[in-house]
Amino acid sequence: MALDKNTVLAALKTVRGPDLSGNIVEDGLVSDVFISDGKVYFSLNVPAERARELEPMRQAAERVVKAIPGVKGALVSLTAERKASPSQPASRPQPQPSAASRPTKAGVPGIKTIIAVASGKGGVGKSTTAVNLALALKAIGLKVGILDADVYGPSMPRLLGISGRPEQIDGRLIKPMEKYGIKAMSMGFLVDEGTAMIWRGPMVQSALLQMLREVAWGELDALVVDMPPGTGDAQLTMAQQVPLTGAVIVSTPQDLALIDARKGIAMFKKVEVPVLGIIENMSYFIAPDTGARYDIFGHGGARKEAAAISAPFLGEVPLTMSIREHSDAGTPVVVAEPEGPQAAVYKEIATALWQQIGTAPGRQAPTIVFE
Numbered sequence: 291m292a293l294d295k296n297t298v299l300a301a302l303k304t305v306r307g308p309d310l311s312g313n314i315v316e317d318g319l320v321s322d323v324f325i326s327d328g329k330v331y332f333s334l335n336v337p338a339e340r341a342r343e344l345e346p347m348r349q350a351a352e353r354v355v356k357a358i359p360g361v362k363g364a365l366v367s368l369t370a371e372r373k374a375s376p377s378q379p380a381s382r383p384q385p386q387p388s389a390a391s392r393p394t395k396a397g398v399p400g401i402k403t404i405i406a407v408a409s410g411k412g413g414v415g416k417s418t419t420a421v422n423l424a425l426a427l428k429a430i431g432l433k434v435g436i437l438d439a440d441v442y443g444p445s446m447p448r449l450l451g452i453s454g455r456p457e458q459i460d461g462r463l464i465k466p467m468e469k470y471g472i473k474a475m476s477m478g479f480l481v482d483e484g485t486a487m488i489w490r491g492p493m494v495q496s497a498l499l500q501m502l503r504e505v506a507w508g509e510l511d512a513l514v515v516d517m518p519p520g521t522g523d524a525q526l527t528m529a530q531q532v533p534l535t536g537a538v539i540v541s542t543p544q545d546l547a548l549i550d551a552r553k554g555i556a557m558f559k560k561v562e563v564p565v566l567g568i569i570e571n572m573s574y575f576i577a578p579d580t581g582a583r584y585d586i587f588g589h590g591g592a593r594k595e596a597a598a599i600s601a602p603f604l605g606e607v608p609l610t611m612s613i614r615e616h617s618d619a620g621t622p623v624v625v626a627e628p629e630g631p632q633a634a635v636y637k638e639i640a641t642a643l644w645q646q647i648g649t650a651p652g653r654q655a656p657t658i659v660f661e
């Protein structure tokens with residue numbers, strides 16, 4: 291039987307709706323279904339406030355589709371209903387603090403700039419963006435490190451395909467791991483995957499500061515910090531105690547993610563960390579066989595949001611199977627397909643970001659060397 295939309299919808303009818311009554315097709319949650327080269331793409335439209343709780347439903351939908359004979363892969367994303375939310379007014383643009391008004395924080399010797407990559411909510415592709423951005427900064431000629439500050443759910447070992455433990459040098463400093471020409475440090479290198487870690491605020495703070503200051507990073511032009519999602523202890527520690535050059539906010543185009551992104555931006559502004567820009571991830575969809583572009587996920591929301599809050603817009607990353615598959619395999623797309631269109635997108639974003647850092651108040655323009 292040929293794989294078509296009806297086959298997919300029939301399989302999806304076996305997935306219960308959010309309140310365990312009916313099914314996701316009849317409840318009207320399933321977007322247009324797109325099939326290309328045996329791979330199936332669609333989104334499930336859910337109320338913004340229930341997105342986190344409905345992640346298992348998304349997984350169930352992905353599972354049943356993957357089980358259909360002939361399906362080579364499935365990419366299912368949750369999208370939030372686009373409705374005006376009067377209870378969540380847009381935050382007012384605030385003036386960027388000047389370098390002079392920022393409190394001085396002890397720098398890290400050898401590290402020229404520290405860039406936090408953050409998102410207001412989980413699952414928007416922050417870690418994927420952080421790792422590809424770090425590799426793209428390397429590709430434009432910079433010395434780069436990446437610090438995985440997500441002590442609750444470290445993802446750098448998987449994303450960079452690194453196993454093993456870092457060595458200690460001089461009995462005090464830890465030597466960072468190295469892969470694809472960038473240095474990397476993550477709590478995931480120090481504890482076994484799956485080890486339950488219960489972190490309280492002060493522990494998070496000291497773990498992060500150790501990973502920053504007690505690691506032999508050497509000379510770096512940029513240290514990219516993959517922040518945990520949200521606006522909790524880790525963000526505050528980083529933002530308050532670490533001399534961040536600035537923050538990059540990753541968001542998907544949907545309202546829900548944008549509302550959360552706004553909270554993240556507000557937090558950085560409150561602690562006087564400049565927002566270097568916004569990246570829209572999963573912005574549009576590229577059909578793998580024809581290369582045609584589809585705006586099925588509400589493309590453009592982050593660009594509008596950036597304009598509304600006077601933050602620079604750094605670029606749009608498409609939703610593609612190759613980004614996900616390479617991430618899962620530990621070979622991020624920027625190194626797996628360095629001449630491909632996705633690597634080009636990340637390199638453009640890296641260049642825009644580096645220019646942005648150069649023009650941030652009180653900073654000297656760094657030079658970019660193209661290899």
Ligand SMILES: Nc1ncnc2c1ncn2[C@@H]1O[C@H](COP(=O)(O)OP(=O)(O)OP(=O)(O)O)[C@@H](O)[C@H]1O
Nearest residue numbers: 412413414415416417418519608609610613614617
């Ligand atoms: N542009 C993209 N195209 C396709 N898949 C993507 C893209 N960006 C991220 N993904 C996939 O989406 C999933 C979530 O990405 P990722 O782990 O980077 O998100 P996150 O925001 O860091 O999540 P968490 O909150 O769990 O740390 C992963 O399976 C990843 O491979």
